[in-house]
Amino acid sequence: MLQHRPHTTVVLAMSADGKIADFKRSPARFGSRVDKAHLEKQIAAADAVLFGAGTLRAYGTTLTVSDPTLVELRAQEGKLPQPVHIVTTHSANLNPEINFFKQPVRRWLLTTTAGSLSWKERLETFHSTLGTRAQECPLEFEQILVFETPTREIDIPAALKHLANIHITRLVVLGGGELVASLVQLDLIDELWLTVCPLILGGNTAPTPVEGKGFLPDLAPKLQLLEVHTVEQEVFLHYRLQRPAD
Ligand SMILES: NC(=O)c1ccc[n+]([C@@H]2O[C@H](COP(=O)([O-])OP(=O)(O)OC[C@H]3O[C@@H](n4cnc5c(N)ncnc54)[C@H](OP(=O)(O)O)[C@@H]3O)[C@@H](O)[C@H]2O)c1
Numbered sequence: 229m230l231q232h233r234p235h236t237t238v239v240l241a242m243s244a245d246g247k248i249a250d251f252k253r254s255p256a257r258f259g260s261r262v263d264k265a266h267l268e269k270q271i272a273a274a275d276a277v278l279f280g281a282g283t284l285r286a287y288g289t290t291l292t293v294s295d296p297t298l299v300e301l302r303a304q305e306g307k308l309p310q311p312v313h314i315v316t317t318h319s320a321n322l323n324p325e326i327n328f329f330k331q332p333v334r335r336w337l338l339t340t341t342a343g344s345l346s347w348k349e350r351l352e353t354f355h356s357t358l359g360t361r362a363q364e365c366p367l368e369f370e371q372i373l374v375f376e377t378p379t380r381e382i383d384i385p386a387a388l389k390h391l392a393n394i395h396i397t398r399l400v401v402l403g404g405g406e407l408v409a410s411l412v413q414l415d416l417i418d419e420l421w422l423t424v425c426p427l428i429l430g431g432n433t434a435p436t437p438v439e440g441k442g443f444l445p446d447l448a449p450k451l452q453l454l455e456v457h458t459v460e461q462e463v464f465l466h467y468r469l470q471r472p473a474d
Pocket residue numbers: 239240241242247248249250252253254255256279280281282283284286287316317318319320321382384402403404405406407408410411435439
C-alpha cells in the first residue's frame with residue numbers, strides 16, 4: 229500500500245440490489261434528503277473530492293457544501309468554504325458548457341498528457357484574452373494535473389502522492405464505479421460509506437459501487453464494519469478496508 233497519500237473515503241448511495249444508477253446511467257437522485265446531508269457532511273470534511281468523468285457527464289454538476297454550519301466549521305479550521313473538486317479522465321472529453329464550470333468551486337483536472345492539451349490551450353486563450361482581468365474570473369480548471377504511466381494511463385498512486393505533498397490529507401471519492409474500481413484495485417481506499425436506499429434498479433448494465441474486472445473471493449478486499457445507522461428507510465453502512473497487518 230502507498231504510504232504517503234491522503235486518507236481516502238468513498239461515499240456512495242445504492243439501491244437495495246446494489247446499483248449506483250439505473251440502466252440508463254442517469255444521475256443518481258434516489259437518495260433521501262438525509263442521504264444528501266450525509267454526503268454533504270463527508271464532502272465538508274474533505275480537503276478535496278475526486279470523481280470520474282462518467283459521474284460528471286451524468287450529473288453535469290458537483291455537490292457543493294451549502295449548509296452554513298458546515299461552511300462555518302470549515303472556516304474555523306482555516307479551510308476555504310469548498311474543497312477542491314478533481315475530475316479524473318483519460319480523454320478529458322468534457323463539455324465546457326455544463327453547469328459544473330459555473331459552480332463556485334476550485335476545479336482541478338487529473339488527466340493524461342493527451343487529455344491535458346485542449347484544456348491547457350483553453351487556459352492560455354483565457355489568459356491572453358483577459359490579460360490581468362483573468363485573475364478576477366473563475367477558471368474552468370485552476371490546475372491541470374498530469375501523472376502518466378508508461379502505458380499512458382493516469383498514474384493514480386503518483387497523483388495521490390502529489391496531493392499529499394500539497395497538504396491534501398482527506399480525499400473523498402464520489403464515484404463512479406469505474407474510478408472506485410481502479411482505486412480498490414490499487415489498494416488506495418481506506419473507508420467506504422454506502423447508503424442502501426429502498427428501491428430496486430436492476431439491469432445488467434446499471435453500474436455498481438465497484439466496476440472493473442472484479443475479484444475472486446480469496447483475493448477480494450475485506451471490509452470491517454465500523455458502524456451502521458438506520459434513518460427511516462435507508463441504511464448507512466460505514467466500512468474500513470482491512471489491511472494484512474490488521
Ligand atoms: N449513487 C451514487 O452515489 C453515485 C455516485 C457517483 C456516480 N453515480 C452514477 O455512476 C454512473 C457513472 O459511473 P461510471 O462507473 O460509469 O463512471 P466514473 O467512474 O464516474 O467515470 C468513468 C470515467 O472516468 C474516467 N476514469 C475512471 N477511472 C479512471 C482512472 N483510473 N483513470 C483515468 N480515468 C478514469 C474515465 O473517463 P474518460 O472516459 O473521459 O477517460 C472513465 O470513462 C452515473 O450513472 C452516475 O449517476 C452514482
